[in-house]
Amino acid sequence: MTSKPANQTRSLMPSPAIKGEVQDFLVLCRRMKPLLGTLYLLGILAPEGLGYDGSLAQTRRGVLEETVSPWRNLDTYSYTKYHPMEEIYQWMVQITEKYTGVVTQHFLGMTYETRPMYYLKISQPSANYKKIIWMDCGIHAREWIAPAFCQWFVKEILQNYKDNPRIGRLLRNLDFYVLPVLNIDGYIYTWTTDRLWRKSRSSHNNGTCFGTDLNRNFNVAWCSIGASKDCHHLTFCGTGPVSEPETKAVSSFVESKKESIVCFLTMHSYGQLILTPYGYTKNKSSNHEELIQVGQKAANALKKKHGTNYRVGSSADILYTTSGSSRDWARDIGIPFSYTFELRDNGTYGFILPASQIQATCEETMEAVLSVLDDVYEKYWDSDSAVKMTLTAMVLGLLVSFMSVL
Amino acid sequence: MLPRRQRPPASGPWGPRPAVLLLAPLLLALQGVAAAPAGAGGPEDSPGLQDAEFPSGLLQQAARAALHFFNFRAGSPSALRVLAAVLEGRATVNPKKGCQVDLVFTTDHYNPEVGEEHLGKCSARVFFRNQKPRPAINVTCTRLIEKNKRQEEDYLLYKHMKQLKTPLDVISIPDSHGHIDPSLRPIWDLAFLGSSYVMWEKTTQFLHYYMAQISSVNQWKTSDDAIDFDYTVLLHEFSTQEIIPCRIHLVWYPGKPLKVNYHCQELQTPEEASGTEEGSAVAPTELNNF
Numbered sequence: 208m209t210s211k212p213a214n215q216t217r218s219l220m221p222s223p224a225i226k227g228e229v230q231d232f233l234v235l236c237r238r239m240k241p242l243l244g245t246l247y248l249l250g251i252l253a254p255e256g257l258g259y260d261g262s263l264a265q266t267r268r269g270v271l272e273e274t275v276s277p278w279r280n281l282d283t284y285s286y287t288k289y290h291p292m293e294e295i296y297q298w299m300v301q302i303t304e305k306y307t308g309v310v311t312q313h314f315l316g317m318t319y320e321t322r323p324m325y326y327l328k329i330s331q332p333s334a335n336y337k338k339i340i341w342m343d344c345g346i347h348a349r350e351w352i353a354p355a356f357c358q359w360f361v362k363e364i365l366q367n368y369k370d371n372p373r374i375g376r377l378l379r380n381l382d383f384y385v386l387p388v389l390n391i392d393g394y395i396y397t398w399t400t401d402r403l404w405r406k407s408r409s410s411h412n413n414g415t416c417f418g419t420d421l422n423r424n425f426n427v428a429w430c431s432i433g434a435s436k437d438c439h440h441l442t443f444c445g446t447g448p449v450s451e452p453e454t455k456a457v458s459s460f461v462e463s464k465k466e467s468i469v470c471f472l473t474m475h476s477y478g479q480l481i482l483t484p485y486g487y488t489k490n491k492s493s494n495h496e497e498l499i500q501v502g503q504k505a506a507n508a509l510k511k512k513h514g515t516n517y518r519v520g521s522s523a524d525i526l527y528t529t530s531g532s533s534r535d536w537a538r539d540i541g542i543p544f545s546y547t548f549e550l551r552d553n554g555t556y557g558f559i560l561p562a563s564q565i566q567a568t569c570e571e572t573m574e575a576v577l578s579v580l581d582d583v584y585e586k587y588w589d590s591d592s593a594v595k596m597t598l599t600a601m602v603l604g605l606l607v608s609f610m611s612v613l
Numbered sequence: 614m615l616p617r618r619q620r621p622p623a624s625g626p627w628g629p630r631p632a633v634l635l636l637a638p639l640l641l642a643l644q645g646v647a648a649a650p651a652g653a654g655g656p657e658d659s660p661g662l663q664d665a666e667f668p669s670g671l672l673q674q675a676a677r678a679a680l681h682f683f684n685f686r687a688g689s690p691s692a693l694r695v696l697a698a699v700l701e702g703r704a705t706v707n708p709k710k711g712c713q714v715d716l717v718f719t720t721d722h723y724n725p726e727v728g729e730e731h732l733g734k735c736s737a738r739v740f741f742r743n744q745k746p747r748p749a750i751n752v753t754c755t756r757l758i759e760k761n762k763r764q765e766e767d768y769l770l771y772k773h774m775k776q777l778k779t780p781l782d783v784i785s786i787p788d789s790h791g792h793i794d795p796s797l798r799p800i801w802d803l804a805f806l807g808s809s810y811v812m813w814e815k816t817t818q819f820l821h822y823y824m825a826q827i828s829s830v831n832q833w834k835t836s837d838d839a840i841d842f843d844y845t846v847l848l849h850e851f852s853t854q855e856i857i858p859c860r861i862h863l864v865w866y867p868g869k870p871l872k873v874n875y876h877c878q879e880l881q882t883p884e885e886a887s888g889t890e891e892g893s894a895v896a897p898t899e900l901n902n903f
Binding site: 314402405420440441442516525541554555558559563564 | 670695696698723737785787788789791792823825826847849851852853854855856
């Protein structure tokens with residue numbers, strides 16, 4: 208019997224309001240689904256152990272097959288296919304179980320349509336004080352390559368942290384918090400109804416229009432420019448800053464951890480861009496030069512992989528003006544390295560990037576992200592540079608004393 | 614388009630080579646605004662004029678418009694081009710009339726064959742009328758494909774299309790996972806050719822389009838010599854992020870000018886209260902020298 212780690216149960220925190228309790232119940236039901244899958248499979252594999260004989264298992268299979276998705280082995284999970292939300296939920300549970308001790312799954316909040324939002328925390332137990340890298344994917348529903356990348360990223364880290372010194376080093380002092388799908392309702396909608404849907408699925412104007420552009424809903428220069436107050440538009444900023452439950456879930460959490468977060472990466476498509484703050488003004492952040500330098504290095508690393516060209520610059524300079532974006536908000540609450548990645552392609556397929564390109568896109572993007580993380584790591588923990596600084600200080604100190612003696 | 618090989622050196626250590634932007638003194642007099650150098654970090658497409666009305670990426674905008682027009686005018690679904698990089702450009706602005714962009718850019722095959730290394734070069738003059746679509750375009754490009762080869766490819770495509778079973782059993786191209794059945798690839802290419810006309814006509818200095826998906830094939834006739842294709846396409850407008858359905862009807866025969874009729878749903882731009890941007894046009898054109 209697979210048992211869920213204690214903190215996952217703890218994360219279903221009951222709230223005093225009845226609505227909260229109903230939500231918790233729904234969450235519990237949804238969470239039970241993969242568990243039911245486990246039980247079902249065990250029912251087939253070990254009928255004696257659970258007191259069922261073969262014939263009963265057959266009957267059960269017939270009944271359960273209609274309500275539970277077929278069991279999926281993590282070893283056969285394809286990272287080069289697009290997955291519907293149910294499979295991503297299952298994948299999160301499975302990856303947490305396979306890499307117990309390094310990965311934990313955490314509840315972030317509820318979507319508008321009362322679905323649970325989960326992030327994965329990848330953390331190697333150690334006495335070190337860790338800084339945090341935040342990565343979210345799929346804030347815009349139709350950008351399917353982004354959630355695909357988040358899953359790829361998690362897989363790469365977990366499969367390689369033991370043998371790959373580059374990744375191993377990062378995990379010594381960094382924790383990764385990965386939100387594979389931020390706009391879950393919208394993502395599901397692109398699978399069931401409209402492949403090119405962008406926004407969330409909140410209801411407005413008495414149900415006459417739907418969806419807020421979650422990347423215009425953050426509390427930074429909210430709705431001042433590059434966004435619309437009309438709920439029909441695809442850049443609708445919402446009814447107020449952080450009006451949407453998804454935005455609220457992310458910003459509350461990130462705000463609570465902001466002292467520890469050094470890097471905020473938000474993954475989108477398309478356009479092949481690495482964007483720095485800001486979108487709401489042409490003014491530059493205090494560390495703009497550094498952000499461009501690190502970004503350009505990442506773009507170079509990306510290009511080495513498959514020859515893909517990415518451009519680097521502030522959003523207002525090379526894309527268009529926007530307000531209320533998560534990247535700008537993250538920078539303005541003090542997170543130093545804040546980037547938007549716009550993944551492949553350049554418009555040939557746009558949002559509907561062929562699955563045949565997932566692997567190459569993920570491989571090159573991985574190089575870019577690792578490059579950023581290396582730079583971040585070296586900035587804060589490079590022992591070589593620490594030693595150099597100490598030696599330099601010592602020499603200077605000696606020189607000063609020597610000069611004062613003369 | 615996906616470059617699978619090293620780009621020719623248009624990139625320096627800090628990124629793409631900044632575009633060279635020259636502004637006539639007359640321009641300064643008209644504008645009354647001092648010219649500013651390109652922005653920090655050297656984005657290759659930032660105009661020299663830092664003006665509130667000057668959109669970011671004007672050179673890229675002009676290049677895209679020029680390419681849509683070029684592709685349409687070439688009328689060849691096997692020789693479609695996409696933008697590779699803007700090499701240089703300059704813009705002159707007349708606040709009353711619009712802005713003129715002269716530029717040089719490189720192109721790539723829309724459908725790259727593995728191992729091919731072809732980079733066509735184009736020079737263009739694009740005139741954006743203030744806020745109005747249908748920029749005036751003069752564009753010439755070096756040959757990417759030899760003329761005979763192109764004609765042969767077009768004819769092969771045409772023969773393939775004639776053999777497709779009608780009515781076509783398709784819902785959308787590509788499907789949600791981006792897959793296009795190889796037998797249906799010529800349809801996508803032909804649809805892109807027709808859409809190029811529409812996208813050229815709808816482009817302004819602020820709005821630009823990509824073809825996202827063929828959402829329905831309404832009619833596919835090959836009974837006469839020409840391919841008669843009636844379809845609905847979803848265009849993605851980048852600055853508003855909107856999806857615009859357009860009904861397009863085209864008639865194509867290899868080597869002959871493309872005939873296009875279209876009708877798009879209105880684009881509700883956030884800035885306009887109730888703007889409508891409909892287009893409907895017949896386009897008999899002649900092939901210019903290129």
